[in-house]
Amino acid sequence: MRFPVLNDSTLFRGLSEVEIENLLEGTSYRVRFIPAGSVIALAGEEIHSLMIVLSGSVRGEMSDLAGRIIKIEDIDPPQALAAAVLFGAGARYPVNVISNSDSELLIINKDDYLTLMTGDRRLLSNYLTFICNKAQFLSGRLRFHSFHSIKGKFAHYLSTLPGAVTGRVIIDRTQQQLSEYFGVTRPSLARAVGEMEHDGLIAVNRREVRLIDMKGLSRLYHV
Template sequence: MNYSKLSKTKLFKGMEENDIERLLYGCSLVQKSFEKDEIIAFEGDECTSIGLILDGMVDIKKASASGKEYTITTLLPGDTFGEAVVFSSSNFFPAMVVAKCNTTILFIPKEAIINMSKKCERFLHNYLNILSDRILLLNSKLKESTLITLRQKICNFLLEEFKKQKSLKIKLSLSKQELAEKFNVQRPSLSRELIKMREEGLIDFWGKEIWIKNLERIEDCLYEIH
C-alpha cells in the first residue's frame, strides 16, 4: 500500500503516513484496477463500500429513457465515490460508475469507515468534509436544472468557473462533447450557441479556452424571463 499517495487524498488529508498505516491495519480493503470504459458499478448495484481513486479518472454517468448516456461528473485521483450512498437506507448506486481511462480504485467497506471514524477524529472530519462538498455539488446541480435555456446554462457555467479560476479567461477541463453532455444538448447545438454569443460580443473562444468579454451581460442572462 502506498501510504504516501493516500496522505495526499481528501480522505486522509492532514494525516501522517504512519498514522494511516496504523489506521488501516486489519481493515478488509480491496484494491482493483480497471481498463478504460470498464464499468466499475452499474446503476442499481448495492453499495457496500466507498471507492477511493488512486490513479486514473472515473465518470459518473446516467442513462436517459432512450438509452443515451450523459456524464454527470468526472472524478480525479484522490476523489471518492459512494460516500453518501453507502450509509443510505437505500444503498444502491443512483448512477453508473465508469473508468474514463486505466484506473486503480481502493475500496473501503462500510464497517472499516465506521471503525476508523471512531479511532481517528481527523479521518471523521475529512469524511464529513467530503459529504458536505457533495451536498454543495448536488445543490449546484439542482440550480443548473432550473435554468431553462442553453444560454443560461452556458452563462451559469462560465460564472461558476470565473469564481473558481478568478480569471475572465476560462480554461476548460471538459471537451466540447463533454460540455454538451453536461448541458444535456447535442454538440452542434452547443457550438451554434457559443458562436451566437461570440457574435454578440459576450465571449470569444479558441481551443479549450473561453474568454468572457462582457461579464455584466452574462450575469444578466441568468435572470432573463423566457
C-alpha cells in the same frame, strides 16, 4: 507506504503515512484493477464498500428522459465514489460509474470503515467535512442543470471561470468535455456559442473568450 496517494485524501487528512498504513492493516481491504471504459457500478446498485480511486480516472454519469448522457463529475485520485451516501438507509449508487482510463480502486468494507471512524475522531471529522462539501457541490450542479437553454448553461459556466470579472476568461475544457458537462451534443453547443457571438455577447478566440455584454450574459441564466 503502499498507497502514498492517500496522503492527499480528504478522508485521511491529518494522518501520517504510518497511521494510514496501520489503519488499513486492520481492515480486509483489497485493490481492484478496472480497464478503461468499464462499468464499475450502475445507478441503483447497493453500496457495500468505500471505494477510493488510487490511479486513473472514473466518472459519474446519468441519462435524462430523452436518453442523453449527462456527466456529473470526473473522479480522480484520491477521491472516493459515492462516499456521501455510504451509510444512508438502503444506500445505492445515485449514478452510473464508468472508468475513463485504466484505473485502480482501493476497496474497504463499509463496516470496517465505520469501525475505523469510531476509533479515530479525525477520520470521523474528515468524513463529515466531506459530506458537507459534497452537498454543496451537488446543490450547485442541480442549480446549473435547472437552466433550460444551452446559452444559459454556457453563460453561467463562463461567469464561474477565473477572470470573469475582468471580462476575459480561458475555457478550461475541450468542446467535447463541455458538451458532456452540459448534457448536449457538440453541434448544439457550437451553434449556441456561435449565436451568442452573433448577438454580441461574447467574442471567442480558441479557448479565450471575451465577455462583451455582461448584463446580457447574466440575463441568460437569471430567467
